[in-house]
Amino acid sequence: MIKTGRTRFFVGVCGFLLIAALVLALGGCGGTPGESGPGASPPAGDGAVAPEQTPTPTPTPTTVPSLTPTPEPAQESAPLVEYDGVVEHLFFHTAIAYPELAFDGDSQEAGFDEWMVTVDEYVKILQNLYEKDYILVNMNDVWSEYTDESGAQRMKRNTLMLPEGKKPLILSYDDISYYEYMLPHGFPYKLIIGYDGEIYSYGLDPEGNEVFSQELDAVPILDKFVEEHPDFSLGGVKGCIALTGYNGILGYRTQTDKDDASPEFEARRQQEIVFAKPVVEKLKETGWYFASHTWGHVRLDSMSPNGVKADAQRWLDEVGALIGPTKLLIYPHGSRLDGDDVTKTGESFRYYHGLGFRVFASVGIESFSKIKTDISAVICDRMHADGATLRRSRERYLKFYDAADVFDSSRPDLGKDW
Numbered sequence: 007m008i009k010t011g012r013t014r015f016f017v018g019v020c021g022f023l024l025i026a027a028l029v030l031a032l033g034g035c036g037g038t039p040g041e042s043g044p045g046a047s048p049p050a051g052d053g054a055v056a057p058e059q060t061p062t063p064t065p066t067p068t069t070v071p072s073l074t075p076t077p078e079p080a081q082e083s084a085p086l087v088e089y090d091g092v093v094e095h096l097f098f099h100t101a102i103a104y105p106e107l108a109f110d111g112d113s114q115e116a117g118f119d120e121w122m123v124t125v126d127e128y129v130k131i132l133q134n135l136y137e138k139d140y141i142l143v144n145m146n147d148v149w150s151e152y153t154d155e156s157g158a159q160r161m162k163r164n165t166l167m168l169p170e171g172k173k174p175l176i177l178s179y180d181d182i183s184y185y186e187y188m189l190p191h192g193f194p195y196k197l198i199i200g201y202d203g204e205i206y207s208y209g210l211d212p213e214g215n216e217v218f219s220q221e222l223d224a225v226p227i228l229d230k231f232v233e234e235h236p237d238f239s240l241g242g243v244k245g246c247i248a249l250t251g252y253n254g255i256l257g258y259r260t261q262t263d264k265d266d267a268s269p270e271f272e273a274r275r276q277q278e279i280v281f282a283k284p285v286v287e288k289l290k291e292t293g294w295y296f297a298s299h300t301w302g303h304v305r306l307d308s309m310s311p312n313g314v315k316a317d318a319q320r321w322l323d324e325v326g327a328l329i330g331p332t333k334l335l336i337y338p339h340g341s342r343l344d345g346d347d348v349t350k351t352g353e354s355f356r357y358y359h360g361l362g363f364r365v366f367a368s369v370g371i372e373s374f375s376k377i378k379t380d381i382s383a384v385i386c387d388r389m390h391a392d393g394a395t396l397r398r399s400r401e402r403y404l405k406f407y408d409a410a411d412v413f414d415s416s417r418p419d420l421g422k423d424w
């Protein structure tokens with residue numbers, strides 16, 4: 007089982023009540039319909055963050071698969087050796103906490119099946135990665151900027167120093183926004199800080215009971231996993247959280263709404279910002295780091311340069327202002343700036359570069375990376391740990407895990423290649 011003891015859990019719940027009370031005082035601020043983002047988001051309105059009734063201290067035991075039974079000591083004595091090979095990169099979305107809600111036969115089921123893993127699958131994937139001797143590294147540490155002989159700034163690949171036998175792995179997590187359209191479908195509602203100072207997820211179980219947990223969300227699950235397996239992380243590094251802005255961040259509705267300039271809306275937004283900031287800080291303290299995923303989850307391959315600039319500015323104002331500087335841009339839909347950043351450096355790419363972005367990540371069939379020679383930037387691809395590859399790319403992902411061992415039987419019967 008995860009190491010979280012019951013006593014600790016109850017202590018945490020007491021703290022949540024204070025936080026939840028504050029949230030409730032805002033009168034269901036999360037239910038405010040924001041501007042709907044592009045893509046898969048239907049109109050908001052059913053996503054009230056706080057239920058009407060006063061929360062009661064009844065922690066619901068959550069069903070989670072077992073992690074490694076006993077914590078293993080860190081291999082602190084392992085000598086560090088130079089590593090210049092491939093740095094693997096896997097990404098996830100928010101994990102499905104309650105598959106019975108995500109896979110209920112409605113119109114959203116196929117999308118959740120395609121893009122997400124369940125909590126059960128996620129825990130098994132982490133265990134497999136650990137057993138295959140991967141070690142988490144920070145994407146910011148893999149490349150660095152230098153000045154070449156001509157005085158130009160360029161990027162270079164760093165030699166990593168890893169414990170002998172370990173293979174470097176970047177984990178990134180896209181859209182950790184707890185989008186309003188997802189909330190009724192078996193996902194957590196937000197990340198919060200418990201009374202014990204640790205990150206928990208808050209949400210509702212299928213019966214509508216409030217649940218504060220470290221076992222139902224990808225972020226706290228990785229926190230606990232690294233706590234129990236310190237040698238899974240280089241220096242305590244966790245993952246990269248890629249944030250959009252159109253539904254706020256981390257479950258807090260920090261976005262502006264161009265259709266609602268009322269003081270009431272702004273007051274609620276400012277209150278959400280007050281709640282979000284300590285969560286951001288706690289994540290940073292505990293090895294997480296952030297990337298832009300654009301404000302509106304936009305298609306950067308086909309958007310006009312002016313559209314790209316406006317979206318980027320809004321992201322900086324509403325998200326960058328909360329998380330601080332980042333040089334990481336993770337392309338929504340995997341769509342590359344200007345349609346192609348591999349063979350050309352277009353106007354939109356140069357604009358993002360001017361904002362300080364240096365690493366630009368798409369999606370692909372391998373952990374590809376290329377250092378651009380005409381500008382100080384790196385482009386790379388990430389592999390996607392999700393239902394699509396569990397069903398149809400088992401072979402390619404065997405270096406990480408075997409889909410046959412990981413696949414959650416609660417998924418719908420949509421076929422698979424193995």
Ligand SMILES: [Zn+2]
Nearest residue numbers: 180181338339
């Ligand atoms: Zn995304």
